[in-house]
Amino acid sequence: MPWKFILFKQSSKRDKSENHTDPCKESVSKARQMEDKYESFMNASPAEQEKMFAEHKATSPRDKFDLYPDWESINKKFATSSRPPMNLYSMMAAAAMIGILLALAYLFFTGHKLKEPTQGIARAKGPELILSNGSVIDLDNIPNGAFTAKGIHYTKTDTSLMCRLLEPYQVAIPDTHKLTVPSGRRYQVTLADGSIILLNASSQLHFPVQFSTNERWVYMQGEAFFKVNADRVKPFFVNVNNEVYTIATGTAFNIRAYEGTEHIKATLIEGHLSVKVYRSSKSTTLQAGQQVNYKDGKFVSPDHLDLNQVIAWKKDIFHFNNSSIDEIMEEIGRWYNVKIQYEGKKPCTYLYAVLDRSMSLEAIIETMSLIQVHLRLEGDTLIVSSL
Template sequence: MKQRIQHLLQLYAANQASREEVEELFVWLKEQEGDDALKKFIFDTADKEVNNTTLHQSDWDRIWQSVETATRAHAPAKIVRPFWPSHGLRITAAALVLVMAGCAWFYFSRPNTTSAPVVSAVTSKKDIAPGGNKALLTLGDGTTIVLDTVQTGLLALQGQTRIIKQNTAQLIYNSGSTSEQKAGEVLYNTVTTPHGGQFQLVLPDGTKVWLNAGSSLCFPATFATRERRVQLTGEAYFEVAHNAQKPFKVNVNNKEEVTVLGTHFNVNAYENEKAILTTLLQGSVKVEGQREEKEQSVILKPGQQTALSQTSQLSHPIPVQTDGVIAWKNGYFRFKETGIRELMRQVERWYNVEVEYKTDHTDQYYTGVVSRSQNISALLQTLELTGTVHFQIDNQGADGKKGKIIVLP
């Protein structure tokens, strides 16, 4: 049976399935009862390549949108709720459900209890739009430029480096072939994204950087010394241009330093998270931390992550699913047994909202994928489908926030 479902999914993803094969796949997906292990296999296969056919998120959106449409055409929509064990808990799985204008899939980990009927407090009348391409550029002389409102084209000169806004989401530093400057003439620039903002930039050496919401990157307008050094707060994904003569170094919150020659990696260093997470996707990096005047360092291989705790303890490398780490860069929230409070911290940053808790539940963990381009109500309604949490949206937010999200039991 497993091989048959694999085959049907491959055909569907490649648009080669016959009508009968599509119906067979949909019938299996809509069944209330079934092989729990096989259902878990389908969830786990969402990002895997099988027989040279990759099931991308768009394929799953298409499959489940069709399932939902077919279900509505014949009977009232219902949530498929199979159970299987995970780490001593029971997991409730909600079938991918069409929410608002987009699709999402989730399952939920918790002790084996019976949940109350879902009564949503989230309505489209009280809604908050997602974040977008927003950032502030601070030049070496203190001049500031709001990048999301300024026209595209040449913005400024910093020494011999031209700063160009390429499009609505990208800033390019073009140092040309005569970029070398004398020591002492280097001008430092900073790009800062607010909560509810993100931006891309290309540094003078060709390194590409994606800044997540609530982040900042400080860097020289020209890399004139023997090393390329930048300072990061918040979260960023780097694709570093290779230069064996000039190592690229990232100072993270003045607590950690990442050294590379040319590689792809992500650093999550928000102050309200438990640790600074450095994840390598390609190449090799050395991560160094300071603890009680004693240096610590680890070498990461692709697919590995290290954590620097709040007590400045640097962990040994562990394997991770990198798709989940850089989901934000690709336009998604991707959770894997993520606690409700950690999940809502991501929501706070991307939607620029504050969160208030009126529940003491700490045993709620979610796994799933939701597009970051949807209004906040779509994400909250998807979470409410688990029947374990409810939300209220208050459009009146304090301190420049777009609103408040109240988490209810």
């Protein structure tokens, strides 16, 4: 069953505390039930998802679904006060958050359709393979199947490329090819050693047609997930923006290092990974399930790590976990190939959302309006303001 979005939650600050006042207890309980349903749904098989959807639709008809908290009881409780006490504001924010969460959960579970876009956004050109001699191969414009370029046999599909050497190179420094992935796309490449690299939107990878006899080097920019083929005598190095590099022998990890962002993030999913700084003695080692951020010359590890959020993009999902409006708009701008511009006071809110990246930009605009963030498209620029 195709889905467009799962859950949306809003807060005025990065506060994950569970302190709620009495008037909202019932709605908080409903919100938690929705979160439980979301978790169950995401972990279920496609067949189980279909069954859950049918059961929920049968037991929760639209006219009986309670979307909003009990505003009347809240108003009565504070009617005698000319100026509500400060905790009322946090209570109202919590109630608004719950109403939004329940409304969006309702839209998901009842299969409500967002309106289709009336005008598409111009997409960037497709993934390109740039050879060492400067020749450019537009991978969208060649048929799927096998082709040969500069001594490498490639097998292509709509979303992947597999490399295999026709014969060993007889040169000291093998040629290097570059794979670029535009906005709104992801693309996978299998290197000659069997290592698999999945590139996210607006990313690039430089790789040699043949690795040297004692080590394997690639260069990346953007975001990529690496599944390195094990070889203890020939470690796998990733040059990240010429700032840091990682060393792996056989492991799975994610690196996020977009140009213009403040930090580089390396997340280890399984195996062993070392992260070192160029022209410095600084280094750190990760264990499975750990992440390190490199910013302002320092390594910093987050207090909390959600691995599902880190690798959600592999499944073409936006997963925002208490993310600022800046973080969300950065992702939207990169994926939909639009510039971001703020108008008036920037919305001061942090959001939790799980969105399907196949949603049209117009559907994203409609969804964001539900949490009081107004988006307006003018040409290739998305204007952001508070409602």
